[in-house]
Every structure is written in C-alpha cells, then in structure tokens.
Amino acid sequence: MTKYSLKFPNDFILGAASSAWQTEGWSGKKDGQDSYIDAWYKNDRKVWHNGYGPAVATDFYNRYVEDIDLMKVVGLTHYRSSINWSRFMLDYEQGIVDEEYANYVEQVIDTMLANGIEPMFCLEHYELPAYLLDKYGGWSSLEVVDMFVNYAREVFRRYGSKVKHWFTFNEPIVVQTRVFLDAIRYPYEQDTNKWMVWNHAKNLATAKIVKAYREGGYEGKIGVVLNPEVTYPRSSALHDRRAAEIYDLFYNRVFLDPAIKGEYPEQLLTLLKGNGIDFEPSAEELAIIKNNTVDFIGANLYYPHRVKAPEAEWPRDVPFHPKKYFSVFELPGREMNFSRGWEIDPAIVYDMAMRIKNDYGNIEWILSENGMGIENEVQFKDENGQIQDDYRIDFISRHLYHLLRAIEDGANCKGYMLWSFTDNVSPMNAFKNRYGLVEIDLEDNRNRRVKKSGYWYKELSESRCLIFDQDSEYR
Template sequence: MSNVTIEIPHDFMLGAAASAWQTEGWSGKKAGQDSFLDAWYQQDRHVWHNGYGPAIATDFINRYREDVALMKACGLTHYRTSINWSRFLLDYETAQMDEEYASYYDRLIDEMLASGIEPMLCLEHYELPAVLLEKYGGWGSKKVVDLFVRYAEQVFAHYGHKVRRWFVFNEPIVVQTRVYLDALRWPYQQDTSLWMQWNHHKNLATARVVQLFRAGGWPGSIGTILNPEVTWPRSSAPHDVKAAEMYDLFYNRVFLDPAIKGVYPAQLFTLLAQHQVRWSYSDEDLALIAAHRVDEVGLNLYYPHRVKAPSRAWHPETPFHPAYYYEHFELPGRRMNPSRGWEIQPRIVADMAARMRDEYDNFPWFIAENGMGIENEARFKNEQGEIQDDYRIAFIAEHLHEALLARQAGINCRGYMLWAFTDNVSPMNAFKNRYGLIEIDLENQRQRRMKKSAHWFRQLVDSRQLTLTLDDEPK
C-alpha cells in the first residue's frame, strides 16, 4: 500500500448537488402545483420504499438556513439544485409567478452567496407540472416546449442578475425512458415513438432556452446536465462492440451530440426510420439546435454499463426497443455496491474524460453527480452517534482522483460535484439508500448530523490536496 497526493486546482469546483423536489417538501404548496413526481407518488405510493416520498422530503424549504450553514461547514464551494417549475408558477399558460415561492428562492440564493457558496440552478429536474402531462402529454407536445420557455424567461428575469451558472435539464433522458420505453414507472406506457418525441422536444427546449438566455444578455453561462453511461462491451468481438455502440447511440449520443455538436447522429435517423419509430421534427427545429449549443455540460457518472450482443431473436410482435441491439452483461467478480446493485469502477471517469477530449473537442465539462448510496447506515455509527462512512470517502477519493488526473493531462474537466449534500428522497428508493455528507434522521424530526465524510470533505477543500491510498499488490 502506498499514498499518492495530488493537488486540486483553485478553480476546480468541489461542491454537491440535490434537487428541489428531493429536498423541499410540499410545505406551502398550493392546489394545482403538483409535479409529475408528486402525481406519481399520490397514484402509486406503495412502490416508494416505506412510503416515503416528496411530501416532506428533508423539509429544506423551511430549514434552508440551517442547511446552508452545514454546506459551509462541509466546505462546499458550489451547490446545485433546481427550481421546481410546478411550484414557481401559479398559471403555466401565462407564466404567472408564485411570489411566495419565488421569494423563498431569493432568500436561499442570498443566504448561499453570503456564505461564499456559488448557486448553480437547474430549470427542470423531473419537475414537469402534472397538469401539463395530463393536458398536453408532457414533453410529447411542442406546446410544452413553448410553456417551458415562458417559465425560463420568468426565472432569468427574476434571478439572472445574481445567479451565474444555469442548466436547462438534469438527466433529460430518464423520465421518458422509465415511463415510455421500459414502462417501469407511472403511468406505465410502452411507446418508443413517444419516447423519442420527448427526447427531441427536450433537445429543442434546451436550444430555445440557450437562445433566450443569450438574447437577454444575462451574465454567466448556460449548460445542461446529462447522464451518459460509460458503456463497455463484453468482449472485443465485433458483435459485442456493435452492441455497445448501439447502446451509446440511443441513450448517450441522443443528448450529448445535440447539446455539444448541435446535431443528432445520422445513424440515429436511419435506425429510427428503419424501425418505424415515428417522431415529429422540422428543419427549423434542427436549425435551432445547431445554432444554440450549450456553454458547458455537467455529467452524472456513477457506474459503467456493460452490454453484449443479443443472444435471442426479437419477437416479431414486440414493438421496437433499443434492446433489439444489445443485452445487459454482468462481469463476474466485479466490485459492487451491494446496497444499490451498481458496479464500482472509477475508470469510468478516465474513459469519459478521454471521450470529451477526443470526440467532443475538449468541450468544458464537470462531474455533476457522483456518489455512493448505502442502506442502513446507522450500523456504522460510533459511540458519539457519527456515521463512519469510510466507504464513501474511498469512493469519492477514487473518482475525484481520476478527474484530477484528467485535468492534469489538459482535459477540460472543471470540477466535481457530489451526490448528495444530505441524504434525500429518490424515486421509489425513497430514503432506503443514503448518499449524503449529512445524515437526515427520519425518526427524530429530520435532525441533521455531519458524517465522517463531511469533515473529510472540508479538509479536502481547505488543503486543496487529495491523498489516495493505492493497493500496490498485483491482482
């Protein structure tokens, strides 16, 4: 075993992330302000672990001052959250603002800035207003793109003078993949054409919000946050390599390429047409996407995705799904997080960094989410009641080390954001797996306690050095 120390550049972000719906709770929410997630929870509460959902979450909306003080105690230089579109407006058609909710964000932003923490605000983190799903079919409708731009205009007008880092979406592919492609979440509808329509309208919405931001002359930058899954083939055989390329095309490049290059991959058009996936787009849409690319991307990186060539013929009566081209592959002996069921492999950061350099012209990016969710963390408490989460410290250190090596090599990686600042609710898993630097005690009025990792993170920020213990023994 040996220790390696690497310097952390002073302009390299060390922050953490969350979202409005996962932290705020429903306190003060008015009738008609349900989001898609609120409606799902109300319709299907039994699928959320132990019935916990967004109703209370961490009660951040009432405890943000306490939590900002904890952010400062942890040493966070940046904090990303979202504005809840469903709560920011009283009328989605006219973009009439909810002054009470808007003033809460004014106070939160001011509190963060006074504490030396830079706010990074995302306009949509799964918070599509439920009424727009019911009335228009959500992002399946171009009307919703128009309404989203009106909402963004109100947000920029209200906060653009003091917030410098903006993001249009967080993980724009997730909701429609879970709902319309895999039919795993409410309202459970398998429709690949609708899946692609949502993809396109979110790409179009990104371009139009970028256009709006720049036309308004707002200072700062406008980006988006994507969750490309670093995809590895089972083997170097051509059929497995093709499976990985297909997975990458349908789930990663469908958003990476429009955001950064301004175009969809040509192969995507070809395959969608070949499989009779019907989606609506225009030359004007494609021109807008080409002309209004983002300034930066945040990339959420958690685990590698391994695939192999399909071993069974596709049933002729089964509608097209990208899984036509691949099957999932589980590498025997892989290192695992048993709580989450995800492989742990920090090399994903190095691979993504090389890709951003080689395929995307060294475009500016940062790790927008990376973290480790563990079940029943109370078993790791010491006599003083502090969770000794050495596993989280090791996980962060290994992934951050890869990001810093990439930065040293001249790759345009601008920071590392941990998921998450506090434990928080997530879809279906609720509070089952804990990700935070800060413990949320559900049994004791959501009391906050710093974990060992919180103190370690503060030292990391103060010293601007990361020391990593390496295993020198051959495997």
C-alpha cells in the same frame, strides 16, 4: 508508507448536488402545483420505500438556513439544485408567477451567496407540472416547450444577475425511458415513438433556452446535465462492439450530440426510421438546435454499463425497443455496491473525460453527480452517534483520483459535485439508500448530523489536495 498527492486546479469546484423535489417538501405548495413526481407519489405511493416521498422530503423549504450553515461545515464551494417549475408558477399557460415561492428561491440564493457558496440551478429535475402532463401530454407538445422557455426567461430575469451556472434539465432522458421505454414508472406506458418525441422536445427546449439566455446578455453559463453511461462491450468481437455502439447511440448520443454538436447522429436516425419510429423534426427545429449549442455540460457518472450482442431475436409482435440490439453483460468478479446494485469502477471517470476531450471538442464540463448510496447506514454509527462512512470517503477519493488524472491529461473538467449534500428522497427508493455527507434522521424529526465523510470533505476542500498511499488501489 509513502504518501502521494494530486492538487486540484485553482478554479476547481468542490460542491454537492440535489434537487428541489428531493429536498423541499410540500410546505407552501398550493392546489394545482403538483409535479409529475408528486402525481406519481399520490397515485402510486406503494412503490415508494416505506411510503416516504416528496411530501416532506428533507423539509429544506423550512430549514434552508440550517442547511446552508451545514454546507459551510462540509466545505462546499458550490451547491447545485433545481427550481421547481411546477411550484414557480400559479398558471403555466399565462405565465403567472407564485410570488411566495419565487421569494423563497431568492432568499435561498441570497443566503447561499452571503455564506460564500455559489448556487447552480437546473430549470427542470423531473418537475414537469402534472397539469401539463395531463392536458398536453407533457413533452409531447410543443406548447409545453414554449411554456418552459417562457418560465426560463422569467427565472433568468429574476435571478440571472446572481446565479452564474444554469442547466436546462437534469438527466433529460430518464423520465421517458422509465415510463415509455421500460414502463416501470407511473403511468406505465410503453411507447417508443413517444420516447423519441420527448427526447427531441427536450433537446429543442434546451436550444431555445440557450438562445434566450444569450439574448438576455447574462454573465454566466448555460448548459444541460446529462447522465452518459460509460458503455463497454463484453469483448473486442465485432458483434459486441456493435451492441455497445448502438446502446451508446440510443442512451448517450441522443442528447450529447444535439447539445454539443447541434445535430443528431445519422446512425441513430437511420435505426429509428428502420424500426418504424415516426420521428420527423422540422427543418426549423433542427436549425434552432444547430445554432444554439450549450456552453458546458454536467455529466452524472455512477457506474459502467456493459453490453453484449443480443441473445435472442427480437419478437415480431413486440413493439420496438433498443434492447433489440443488445443484452446486458455482467462482468464476472466486478466490484459492487450491493445496496444499490451498481458496479463500482472509478476508471469510468477518466474514460468519460477522454471521450469529451476527443469526441466533443474538449467542451468545458463538470462531474455533476457521483456518489455512493448505502442502506441501513445507522449500523455504522460510533458511540457518539456519528456515521463512520469510510466506504464513502474511499469511493469519492478513487473517483477523484481518476478525474484529476484526466485533468492532467488535458480534460477540460472544472469541478466535482457529490451526490449528495444531505441524505434525500430518490424515486421509489425514497430514503432507502443514503448518499449524504449529512445524515437525515427520520426517527428524530429529520434532524441533521454530519457524517465522518462530511468533515473529510471539508478538509479536502480546504487543502485543495487529494492524498493517497503509494500502494493504494487508485494507482
């Protein structure tokens, strides 16, 4: 069969991603350093699959040297993680740093660089200090925004000369959407007004940190990792297209537009006001957002989102929720990852790339997360104990095919970051669905074993070329 290939650009990143709380564990963590995630786990452990959570995670804190060696084995050029704000400080209000944790971060950075792997860091990956949530209401308070900016300044001062890719947040919309819109995560409070207050606070924090980074004169880039859901209407009918447009406003453009264009969409502001959402940012805040847009973005892309016109009128006695304007549509015959319950449609990568090119000035970006979580992967072990995850190789290849097509068509995408390097803990699902190039064996002291996909990823990184069959479904 005839083979075809697509080459990666010379400066293209092939890396992987994770976060501090999903890997480090609690070794060395002191009293009063709980994050929002830690507090959730302590208060509601029953919702975490089999009771696993951030307490041990993958024990990266103690095993980072071993893991960085494995990063070389699987061919990573870059690794994206986070610095755990809740652990970096001993006193958030006074800005007193935990030097033990800060030294650990520096050792991780130095070890990665010594091994030819570029570190990329988020300043917050769901790691809001629980103390600030309890005392100030978290991102409801502008004091918390200022504390976050001060923390960022200290991080840049210490590591800004070594780390060249920074992100303010990972998926800044997620926590408040799960808590205040859908009320499916601790502390289970439905409050759409608070949801928008948190959105704005994070947009403002991003702009203030961008300003601080540039004032520091650091030789790197500062951005934000978003999770834009590539949204399709059920049909070409006006009512379905309007449902998709409104979904996009509430879940995508609420962060895309301020980060890149420096302003909120007028349509979104009109809808919020018309539904009684008390959102009135100051002129000063809006000016800060306007004047401090990001250098680049990360886009986490896993699955498409499909909507249709709402099936029923929104109940008058129920507080406003964006679901007033849409209903979820499940495409008949769709390809599924049944472990995760997500549709698989690799073409979302191309469509998102073209949107960034056409609607957002072709800003530089990376595909900062993409991957396939599979339950009970041990069933795919061969006689030597290696997981034969051909499904993951296929998933990555198909998405990379569409990404490379988009680059050929002018998309300004600079890299692909797989989720994830090793299996790790996820909110509620814990270790249920495995995403890694490297297995974490919970039955054997969390020992690591490279999966088939890990060695394949190494070959991909070295060849800088995606090879596929003429008749493959990529085309």
